[in-house]
Amino acid sequence: MFTPNAYGLFAMPTLETERLILRRIAMRDAKDIFAYSQDPEVARHVLWAAQKSIGEARDYCRFMMRRYRNDEPSSWGIIEKRTDRLVGTIGYMDYSEDNATVEVGYSLARWLWNGGYMTEALSRVIAYTFEAMDINRIEAQHELTNPSSGRVMEKCGMRREGVLRQRLYNKGKFVDVALYAVLREDYEGNRRYD
DSSP, X not given: OXXXXXXXXXXXXXXXXXXXXXXXXXXXXXXXXXXXXXXXXHHTTSSSOOOOSHHHHHHHHHHHHHHHHTTOSOEEEXXXXXXXXXXXXXXXXXXXXXXXXXXXXXXXXXXXXXXXXXXXXXXXXHHHHHHHSOOSEEEEEEETTOHHHHHHHHHTXXXXXXXXXXXXXXXXXXXXXXXXXXXXXXXXXXXXXX
16 A cells, blocks of 8 residues: 655655745755754754754754665755745654554744744645655644644644653653644545635
8 A cells, every 4th residue: 555656755855835945955954954953942842952063953964864865754944935044844753654654743943933834834745745655644743832833733634633641752751742643535635625
């Protein structure tokens, strides 16, 4: 049931929305990545710590480039068209070949929060995933203390399926997360009414 597309499962082609370009991360992005990922508020609800040096941002770029080469679950850099700066990431955190499922995750520079940017990016990734990949289910999760992320998921057609108690260990403690998902049949059903 689960088959790669012609370019490998995680080809990560450039995608576009009204205000954003989603593209593969390159070494030239390290400065922009560090600019937003050093913010403790941005790092508070993700599984990485706020970066302390440009070297950490370079390491992340190299890590992501290896994942592209190996056709592994990867992230796009989110480029704001107006400034041509990388302002976040969005992509695949994990996948299950047997179950045709991917998990998506994202982060965004704090100066763009509450502007609809992540909703725009996530909607585009969901559309790409169902239209170009043999995936049946897209999942995402957020810490219960970050309900704004859940609102983004809901705006993109994902449904809250429940709470997973102490599912993740983050920043020195176990945290509860809400699990959301959208199925291919949900996506195709909603497209009929566009």
